[in-house]
Amino acid sequence: MPAPTISTEGLRELLERRAPVTVLDVRPAAERAEWSIPGSVHADAYEALRRGDPTALADFHPTNGDRVVTVCAAGKTSMLAAERLRARGLDAVSLQGGMRVWSLAWNTAEVRCPGTTPRIVQLRRTGKGCLSYLIGSNGAAAVVDASLEPQVYRRVAENHGWRICTVLETHVHADHLSRARALAVDTGAKLCLPTTDRVSFEFTPLNEHDTLRVGSAGLRVFHTPGHTPESACYLLDERALFTGDTLFLAAVGRPDLEASAEQARRRAHVLHASLQRLLALPPETVVLPTHTSEPVEFDGRPISATLEEVQERTSLLRETEETFVSQILTRLPPTPPNHHRIVALNEAGTLPDDPTELEAGANRCAVA
Ligand SMILES: [Fe+2]
Structure with a gap:
């Protein structure tokens, strides 16, 4: 039986x-x-x-x-x-x-961020290590880098008494299928991406120095190219920094996906400059990346660190530009499975019937 x-x-x-x-x-x-x-x-x-x-x-x-x-x-x-x-x-x-x-299984952790009034919930796709965020303030909410089904964000937002008004992406992703567009359609929220000509659907472009309102909170846009040309980071009330795949907790974003060897080298230089700008923020800034390389425990503990801690853990951040570039290019991990197809779907803003078929496996966006 x-x-x-x-x-x-x-x-x-x-x-x-x-x-x-x-x-x-x-x-x-x-x-x-x-x-x-x-x-x-x-x-x-x-x-x-x-x-x-x-x-x-x-x-x-x-x-x-x-x-x-x-x-x-x-x-x-x-x-x-x-x-x-x-x-x-x-x-x-x-x-x-x-x-x-199981690739779609998730859990949550509340991020405590001293000095801020908006609340931040980290939603973790435990198997793939995709991290996304709900930011709630005065009944309104924004979602950063949606990687789960729309109903998951709706459910968590409703539990907090929030309405999802804005959906943001830090960049065009290569190792998970973005659910941002589906979530924006599902909730009627505004879909915001860093300015780019890569995608073929409509969105509200975000540029350097723009500030996006979420309830009474503000998200300031930093254009931080390198991992991809359009990559951006978002600084919440000068305290919490959503870094996408530009900066992880002990690694930096890889510059080589969808790039030739020469483009990857150029992007590594640009990434160095972007990271230096981020490192000029106050050391207590809370870093909130979009991926982690380990399966996420069901422990309710957020995956985050202060900028100072990240700098201590990441030797690449302490290198000169030339060493940074040569080290990053020699330490590149294998490319994520199916990344060309995932990028093409994310640029088109469409989802296949069974996204898990393309997304299987762990995340590979970082260089440590
Ligand atoms: Fe990425």
Whole structure:
């Protein structure tokens, strides 16, 4: 008899309320090394389960309560694992759609930002490490770098008594499909992007020195090219800086996507200048990037740091321009999977029927 399944939303809720559950990942070790569910345990049982080896998972025991959720890449081998465990009398269910669908799982953390009155909620796509933000002030809200389905932002905004009025992007993304346009259509909000001729849909352009109002708060625009030519950062009430993929907590944005080798070198120089401008902001400025390279825990703790902390952790930021450029170009990680197709869709402002097919895998936007 097939084992019962649990949806991504069901498992997400269990983890968010810290319910006892053992998440058992049965994928091959190399796939797990790419990305995994925070707190999950691993049994490299994939091949054994596929060939029906009777000893597969024989020595597995739940480590957190009696309930077990088995996970694989797409939800088939995890079904075999759950059936095997149920035959042993364990309360095991299989994650529907596997890691591919888990790619849409999310959690939230409130960002505390001394001296500001607007509230900031960080929404994290836990598997992919995409970070997006809801900024709420006087009943109005703005969303920065939407990477989740529109209803997620609507739900969180409604819980806070906010109406989403503005949707902003820091740049044209290469490793997740932007949900900004869909969210703007869904909510009737104004869609704002840094000035660019890259996209083929209508938007409100943002330029250096513009200030966008969100309730009683202000978002000041910094044009910070380098990661991409149009990249911008947004400074909230002079305290919190939404850095997109220009600056991470211990890394900087890669300058080479959709660029020739010569363009990447030029962009690395431009990135250096952009970063120097950001580093001139007060050291206590809270840095809020759009990606993290680790799966995000269900711990309610925001992924953020002060500009001073970021500077301490990121040796590239302390290099001369020439060293910065040569180091960045030698340390580039592999390009994100499917990035040409993702960029093309983001420039067109369209979403495929199943976005997770293109988005699978961890984030690769940073150079550390
Ligand atoms: Fe990016």
